[in-house]
Amino acid sequence: METFYTDSPQVQQIIQGLNLTRTLFVSSIVIGEPHIGKKTLVTHLFPDIPVVSGKNQDEVEAILEHSDELIITNFEKLSNKENLVFDNKRIIATADYIGNQKTIDSLFAFIYMMPTYKERPEDLKHLKTRFLKEAAATLMLDASSYTLSQLPTDLTHNSKSLKRAIYHYLMSRNMSKKEIEETLFTYFLEHLEGNNGYKEYVGMYERPLIKAGLKKYGSQLKLSEILGINRNTLRKKIHEHAID
Secondary structure (H helix, E strand, O other): OOOOOOHHHEEEEEHHHHHHHHOOOOOEEEEEOOEEEEEEEHHHHHHOOOEEEEHHHHHHHHHHHHHOOEEOOOOOHOOOOHHHOOOOEEEEEEEEOOHHHHHHHHHOEEEEEEEOOOOHHHHHHHHHHHHHHHHHHOOOHHHHHHHHHHHOOOOOOOOOHHHHHHHHHHHHHHOOOHHHHHHHHHHHHHHHHOOOHHHHHHHHHHHHHHHHHHHHHOOOHHHHHHHOOOOOHHHHHHHHHHOO
C-alpha cells in the first residue's frame, strides 16, 4: 500500500471529512481526473477495507451482498449504478468523472472533488521526491545527484506523465554512447523505409547536435569552429532544421 503525502489544504479537508465517517455506515465518493491520487488516498485512509474496481461488475455485486464495507475504484465503469443499494454500508468510491449527477446524489452522502496536481503545487514536491527515488533505484543511480528543481514537470496526464518524464530525464542523462547507438539502431530497424531515408533521418543527429551546441556555447561562430564547418553552412542547417 502506498503512503499518501499532502500539504494541500483542499485535500486535507477531504481527509478530514473521510476520517469523520470511519464509524458511520455512510457512503462517500472522491471524484477527479485520472492519476491524481484518489485511490492512493482512500486505500491509505482505509487499509483494511477490500478494494474492487468498477470494471469488475460481478465482483462488486458479490462483495456488496456479504460485506458492509467496500472501496470501489473506477466507479464510473459500473453499468448498473442505479440498481445499487448502499443502505447501512460504508462504501468509499473513486471516479474519474461524475456521470449522472442524480445517481451520485442518491447513492452518496458525501461527495468530494479532488483537485489536480496543477491546483495543488504543494504536493508536487512529495510526488517528485517519490518518483526520483523510484527511478534512481530502478536505474541504479544516485538520487542525491539530482535536485527536484532539475526534474521536468509534465502534468499532461497528471502523475502518469510526471513519472514518465522523470524516468526519461534520468535515463537520457545516463546513457552511454553504446546505449545511444543501440537505441538508434532499434529505432531505425523499426522505422526506416521510403526513398529518401538518409536525408530524412540524418536530422535526428544534426538537430540535437546543433541545438545542444548553441545552448552550450551561445555563439554560432564558436559552434562552427567546434563542429569544423563554416558559419554559412551552420546557418543553413539551423534554418533547415527550424532551430530557434
